[in-house]
Amino acid sequence: MLNLQHLKKYYQVGDTTTKALDDVSVNFRNQEFVAILGTSGSGKTTLLNIIGGLDRYDSGNLIINGKSTQNFQEQDWDAYRNNTVGFIFQNYNIISHLSILDNVTLGMTLSGVDNSTKKQRAKEALERVGLKKHIHKKPSQLSGGQLQRVAIARALANDPEILLADEPTGALDTTTSKEIMDLIKELAQERLVIMVTHNPELAQQYADRIINFADGKILSDSNPDNEPIPAENFHPRQTKMSFATALKLSFTNIATKKGRTFLTILASSIGIISIGIVLALSNGFQKQIDATQSEALAQFPITISQVTADQKELQKGDNSSNSKQKFIHSKAVFAQVNPVNAAQHINNITPQYINYLKKIKKTDAQNISFASTTSLNLLRKVNGQYQPVTFSTTANNSTDANNAQSMMTSNLGVGGSIYPAHNQGKQNFLKKNYRVLHGHYPKKATDIVLIADKRNHINLNALTNLGLDIKNKQQLQPQKLLGTSIKVVANDSYYQKLPTGNFIPNNNYEQMAQAPTTKTLHIVAILRTKSKNSDGILANGVAYSDQLTQQIVHSNQNSQIAQAQKNSTHNVLTGAKLSKQERVMLLTALGADNTASSIQIYPNSFQEKDHITHYLDQYNHGQNKKNKILYMDLAGNITSITGGLMNAITYVLVGFAAISLVTSMIMIAIITYTSVIERTKEIGVLKALGARKKDITRVFDAETAILGLGSGILGIIIAWLLTFPANSILYNMTNLNNVAQLNPLHAIILVVISTVLTVLGGHIPARMAARKNAAIALRSE
Numbered sequence: 034m035l036n037l038q039h040l041k042k043y044y045q046v047g048d049t050t051t052k053a054l055d056d057v058s059v060n061f062r063n064q065e066f067v068a069i070l071g072t073s074g075s076g077k078t079t080l081l082n083i084i085g086g087l088d089r090y091d092s093g094n095l096i097i098n099g100k101s102t103q104n105f106q107e108q109d110w111d112a113y114r115n116n117t118v119g120f121i122f123q124n125y126n127i128i129s130h131l132s133i134l135d136n137v138t139l140g141m142t143l144s145g146v147d148n149s150t151k152k153q154r155a156k157e158a159l160e161r162v163g164l165k166k167h168i169h170k171k172p173s174q175l176s177g178g179q180l181q182r183v184a185i186a187r188a189l190a191n192d193p194e195i196l197l198a199d200e201p202t203g204a205l206d207t208t209t210s211k212e213i214m215d216l217i218k219e220l221a222q223e224r225l226v227i228m229v230t231h232n233p234e235l236a237q238q239y240a241d242r243i244i245n246f247a248d249g250k251i252l253s254d255s256n257p258d259n260e261p262i263p264a265e266n267f268h269p270r271q272t273k274m275s276f277a278t279a280l281k282l283s284f285t286n287i288a289t290k291k292g293r294t295f296l297t298i299l300a301s302s303i304g305i306i307s308i309g310i311v312l313a314l315s316n317g318f319q320k321q322i323d324a325t326q327s328e329a330l331a332q333f334p335i336t337i338s339q340v341t342a343d344q345k346e347l348q349k350g351d352n353s354s355n356s357k358q359k360f361i362h363s364k365a366v367f368a369q370v371n372p373v374n375a376a377q378h379i380n381n382i383t384p385q386y387i388n389y390l391k392k393i394k395k396t397d398a399q400n401i402s403f404a405s406t407t408s409l410n411l412l413r414k415v416n417g418q419y420q421p422v423t424f425s426t427t428a429n430n431s432t433d434a435n436n437a438q439s440m441m442t443s444n445l446g447v448g449g450s451i452y453p454a455h456n457q458g459k460q461n462f463l464k465k466n467y468r469v470l471h472g473h474y475p476k477k478a479t480d481i482v483l484i485a486d487k488r489n490h491i492n493l494n495a496l497t498n499l500g501l502d503i504k505n506k507q508q509l510q511p512q513k514l515l516g517t518s519i520k521v522v523a524n525d526s527y528y529q530k531l532p533t534g535n536f537i538p539n540n541n542y543e544q545m546a547q548a549p550t551t552k553t554l555h556i557v558a559i560l561r562t563k564s565k566n567s568d569g570i571l572a573n574g575v576a577y578s579d580q581l582t583q584q585i586v587h588s589n590q591n592s593q594i595a596q597a598q599k600n601s602t603h604n605v606l607t608g609a610k611l612s613k614q615e616r617v618m619l620l621t622a623l624g625a626d627n628t629a630s631s632i633q634i635y636p637n638s639f640q641e642k643d644h645i646t647h648y649l650d651q652y653n654h655g656q657n658k659k660n661k662i663l664y665m666d667l668a669g670n671i672t673s674i675t676g677g678l679m680n681a682i683t684y685v686l687v688g689f690a691a692i693s694l695v696t697s698m699i700m701i702a703i704i705t706y707t708s709v710i711e712r713t714k715e716i717g718v719l720k721a722l723g724a725r726k727k728d729i730t731r732v733f734d735a736e737t738a739i740l741g742l743g744s745g746i747l748g749i750i751i752a753w754l755l756t757f758p759a760n761s762i763l764y765n766m767t768n769l770n771n772v773a774q775l776n777p778l779h780a781i782i783l784v785v786i787s788t789v790l791t792v793l794g795g796h797i798p799a800r801m802a803a804r805k806n807a808a809i810a811l812r813s814e
Contacts (some may be wrong), residue, residue: 034061034062034063034097034098034099034192034195034225034263035060035084035195035225035248036059036060036061036094036095036096036262037057037058037059037060037062037084037093037094037095037096038058038093038094038095039056039057039058039092039093040054040056040057040058040080040083040090040092040093040094040095040097041054041055041056041057041090041091041092041093042043042054042076042083042088042090042091042249042528043077043091044056046597052076052248052249053076053079053249054076054079054080054083054090054249055076055248055249055250055299056093056250057080057093057179057249057250057251058093058251059228059244059254059257059258060257060258060259060260061225061253061258062225062258062260063194063224063225064221064222064223064224064225064244065221065225065226065241065256066217066218066226066228066239066240066241066242067132067225067226067227067228067240067241067242067243067244068228068230068235068236068240068242068243068457069227069228069229069230069244069246070230070231070233070236070244070245070246070589071229071231071245071246071247072231072247075233075246075247075248076246076248076249076250077229077246077251078199078226078229079249080229080246080715081197081199082807082808084097084118084195084197084227085114085118085120085195085721086110086113086114086118087114087717087720087721087807087808087811088807088808089467090100097113097117097267098263098265098266098267099263099265099266099267100262100266100267100290107268107725107726108271108272108627108725111272111720111723111724111725112270112271112272112723113269114270114720114721114723115140115143115144115191115269115270115272115722115723116144116191116193116269116270116723117195117267117269118194118195118196118197118745119140119187119188119189119191119193119195119196119197120188120194120197120198120199120721121181121184121185121188121197121198121199121201121217122183122184122199122201122811123199123200123201123203123204124204125177125181125183125184125204126184126714126717126718126721126811127172127180127183127184127187128172128715128718129171129172129173129289129290130285130286130288131172131282131285132169132170132171133159133164133167133168133169133170133171133172133175134152134155134156134159134168134169135281135285136172136183136187137155137158137159137183137186137187137190138151138152138155138190138354139187139719139722140187140190140191140722141154141155141190141191141724142274142278143272143273143722143723143724143728144191144270144272144273144723145270145272147462147707151190154190154192155186155190156168158186158187158189158190159182159183161186161189162181162182162183162185162186162189162216164179164182164186165666167179175748176208176209177204177205178205178206178213180604181202181204181205181213182203182213182216185201185213185217185220187722189220193224193226194225195224195225195226195227196217196220196221196224196225196226196227196394197226197227197228197229198217198226198227198228198229199228199229200229200230200231201213201214201217201228202214202230210235212219214235214238214239217239218239221241228240231468241256242254242255242256243256246491255272261629264297270546272723272724272725272728273725273728274724274725274728274731274732275734276731279728279731279732279734279735280735280738280739282732283723283732283733283735283736283738283739284735284739285648286708286712286715286736287736287740294740294743297700297701297704297740297744298740298743298747298749299744300697300700301697301700301701301740301741301744301748301787301791302697302744302745302747302748302751302787303693303696303697303748304691304692304693304694304695304696304697304748304787305744305745305747305748305749305752305783305784305786305787306692306748306751306752306755307689307693308687308691308694308783308784309748309749309751309753309775309779310755310756310759310773311686312687312775312776312779312783313752313753313756313759313773313774313775313776313779314759314772314773315682315686316774316775316776317760317771317772317773317774318433318772318777320774321769321772323607333560333570333667334402334633334634334635334636335572335633335634335636335641335642335645335646335649335664335665335666336543336632336633336634336664336665336667337380337382337631337632337633337634337649337662337663337664338380338630338631338632338665339379339380339382339617339628339630339631340377340378340379340614341377341378341663341664342376342377342378342382342663342665343376343377343378343663344377350614351538352483353597354495360476361758372611377770378661378663380662380663381659381660381662382628382629382630382632384663386652386662387403387629387632388477390632390634391719393645393648394644395573396637396641397636397637397641397644397645397648398634398635398636398641398645399461399635399637400453400461400634400635401453401632401633401634401635402451402452402453402579402628402631402632402633402634402635402755403583403629403805404451404579404582404624404630404631404632404633405524405582405583405585405586405621405624405627405628405629405630405631405634406618406621406622406630406631407582407586407621407622407623407624408475408622408623408624409423409424409448409520409521409585410521410522410523410524410527410538410545411423411424411519411520411521412519412520412522412542412546413499413500413517413518413519413520414518414546415500417471418542418543419520419542419543419545419546420500420542421538421542422498422499422500422519423448423498423499424448424449424498424499424574424575424577425448425449425494425495425498426448426492426494426495426498426572426573427498427547428494428572428588442785447577449481449495449572449574449575449576449577449599450484450571450572450574450575450576450577451576451577451578451579451582451631451633452576452577452578452579453578453579453633453635454475454478454578454579454580456611461784462549462635463475463482463495463560465563466562466563466569466570467484467560467561467562467563467566467569467571468560468561468562468563469558469559469560470485470489470511470558470559470560470561471511471512471514471515471558471559472515472556472557472559473557473558474513474556474557474558475557475558475578476557478553478578478580478581478584479552479553479554479555479577479581480555480557480558480559480578481519481554481555481556481557481575481577481581482556482557482559482560482575482576482577483495483556483558483559483560483574483576484559484560484561484569484572484573484574484575484576485559485560485561485573486561486562486573487561487562487565489561490573491509491559491573491574492572492573492574493505494574495573495574495575496549499517499519499575501514501517511559514556514559515556515558515559516555516556516557516558517555517556517769518553518554518555519553519554519555519556520546520551520552520553520554521551521552521553521554521581521585521763522545522546522547522548522550522551523548523550523551523588523589523592524589524592524593524594524595524623524624525550525592525593525594526539526544526545526548526550526551527539527545528592528593528594530593530594530597534597534605535605535606535607535608536593536594536597536605536606537606548585550588552584554577554581560576574698576599579799584626586624586626586627587627588624589623589624590624590625590626590627592623592624592625594623595620595624595625596622596625598616598619598620598623598625599620599625602616602786604619636718642666646664646666649662649664656668665748694786694787694790695712697744697787697790697791697794698790698791698793698794699794699796700794700796701740701790701791701794702742702794702795704740704795705736705737705794705798705799706798706801708733708736708798709733709798709799709801712802713805713810713813714810714811714813716729716802716805716807716810717805717807717808717809717810717811717812717813719732720805720807720810721807721811726803726804727803729799729800729802729803729805730796730800730802730803732799732802733795733798733799734792734795734796734799736795737792737794737796737799738788738791738792739792740791740795741787741788741790741792742784742787742788743790743793744787745783745784745785745786745787745788748783748787749775749780749783749784752775753775753780755773756773756774756775756808759772759773760772760773
């Protein structure tokens with residue numbers, strides 16, 4: 034079954050050539066006990082290693098069951114060693130960190146034998162060599178003779194056709210040697226046994242055939258086999274080690290060095306601890322910022338105005354006028370459009386767009402204000418007489434009759450704050466964002482409110498512009514403010530036409546106040562924001578609903594002054610020439626244009642804001658620049674700035690912390706290399722059992738994966754534990770509670786990163802281990 038033809042194996046050391054095998058030709062029978070005798074250095078062990086596939090011949094041919102091995106690939110030799118050959122070594126070569134049973138089953142594991150079968154066969158093999166009572170012991174609990182029996186059981190477990198024994202009794206006493214040789218003799222009745230020894234008496238007593246070997250050549254053969262080479266009948270199964278087996282080997286090895294393993298994992302976890310703490314602090318601070326911003330900015334609406342600024346164009350302008358720009362060397366001067374003017378954009382708010390906005394999901398925004406910046410013609414009875422008043426918060430607004438005309442012609446505007454009234458006047462916006470200090474929430478369009486700040490202060494200018502005689506820091510009497518009535522006069526009552534065609538405000542205030550079209554407003558509440566981080570979107574002063582402005586526009590759009598202004602390019606109050614933009618603003622102020630001049634969309638929560646902006650962006654998709662509707666997302670602009678700063682700080686800190694990860698990776702590589710050196714003999718045993726190079730690599734990759742996983746988990750645990758003292762310190766320093774919060778997703782990612790980096794760090798030493806020569810590895814100490 035085994036034929037050696039003109040085998041040669043030479044070693045070159047400097048100028049000296051050693052002929053380990055020098056043209057060796059010999060045939061072996063299927064069943065016989067062959068003893069190869071020779072002194073040390075004669076080449077007999079080299080011959081045994083080449084027969085076992087642990088070493089390669091330089092020339093000649095080794096034929097197994099009629100199959101030439103000249104074209105064997107690495108995997109063919111692996112399969113040959115696993116399926117056909119069993120090794121019995123002088124020094125046993127038992128893997129110390131595995132149990133006796135696991136040592137015996139290892140070869141079968143590489144063959145792909147199922148668990149129940151390989152355990153049964155391993156037990157039978159151990160019983161056959163007399164170790165039935167020692168099956169579950171560790172190698173350290175057995176004597177030398179018992180360990181050699183384990184080696185024999187391991188060699189027998191896969192039922193090999195060839196049993197190779199290298200000085201099997203060299204390390205045993207006489208009595209134990211006899212027992213081992215009797216056992217090997219018995220095994221030779223079933224298969225080919227080739228034993229290398231330098232003991233002639235042992236060979237004469239037990240062997241069927243003795244081959245004397247010296248200087249790499251066969252000197253004599255007591256029973257040569259001259260049968261012709263049989264037909265090819267060699268089909269070994271390919272070997273494969275599962276990653277689970279690799280993990281088990283590595284875990285049991287690591288478990289034998291608990292102290293060193295823990296220190297290794299602890300040292301490797303420093304990088305994970307650093308990054309974990311940075312991410313915990315970043316995550317916590319970001320949550321604090323998000324919570325504060327969400328509360329402070331949640332009331333900030335997404336605003337769509339008739340005249341707005343194109344932020345992209347504005348940024349271009351900012352770049353061109355950046356303070357870091359260098360001086361131009363030329364003295365030439367140029368004209369340039371002001372960047373702010375160039376960025377100006379007119380939104381063409383059409384009825385179709387209004388309908389598009391009304392389709393925004395109620396889950397994203399229940400409150401949408403379609404406000405018109407129409408002027409309110411306001412009168413209030415002060416000291417028994419009506420006089421003009423405003424909702425303005427600007428100081429020194431004149432309210433006497435003599436200055437009424439100048440006020441109306443120069444200060445046309447809304448004044449006060451407008452809030453959205455939803456579904457038949459229900460004040461969802463106010464109830465969500467403001468609490469009542471005095472009075473009750475508005476119930477109809479003519480109900481108006483006063484807005485106080487968080488210290489319950491109401492803007493003094495807003496009160497005095499209503500004609501109230503109030504001093505600075507004076508304590509107010511809410512019941513006197515509540516119920517205060519203000520008249521809103523329609524345009525046709527408020528303005529009178531001159532023969533010239535121009536208009537002036539009427540000065541008969543009593544008549545205007547009593548006109549049928551005049552509405553009466555009532556202050557019904559004093560409100561204050563619910564947010565602890567913001568005074569709210571509504572300005573301190575007077576606030577009224579968008580329903581009121583819509584009613585005023587409906588009342589005034591067909592008034593004489595509105596119609597006259599529609600047909601004129603001059604200001605019908607002052608006679609001044611109007612620009613296109615000024616004319617649009619004046620028409621809106623007079624109520625001549627019923628198109629919403631300002632649309633404010635209030636997200637239900639800060640998180641829904643992105644849904645709304647995405648919906649608005651969809652409308653602009655495919656539109657040319659002129660027809661696009663641009664919006665202002667003030668809250669989004671603020672959060673993008675603060676979020677970007679927080680991210681930048683986090684990236685920098687993580688970058689510094691990552692240096693320790695690289696250090697850990699290098700340390701793992703060193704530790705893996707040390708493990709390779711320590712486990713060199715184990716590598717040789719695995720190769721002798723048929724393990725492939727990739728299997729050896731897998732064993733050490735598994736070891737580094739365990740170390741990486743362990744360091745990642747330990748690092749996360751320590752980082753999490755450190756968040757408690759960190760939070761205590763930060764609370765004492767900043768009064769912020771529970772700042773450091775380790776995100777579970779970050780923890781999982783860090784564990785994965787730790788595992789991957791350590792595997793990468795240990796992979797090169799693992800590849801070095803896989804390339805080790807099996808025969809040399811088995812001789813290592």
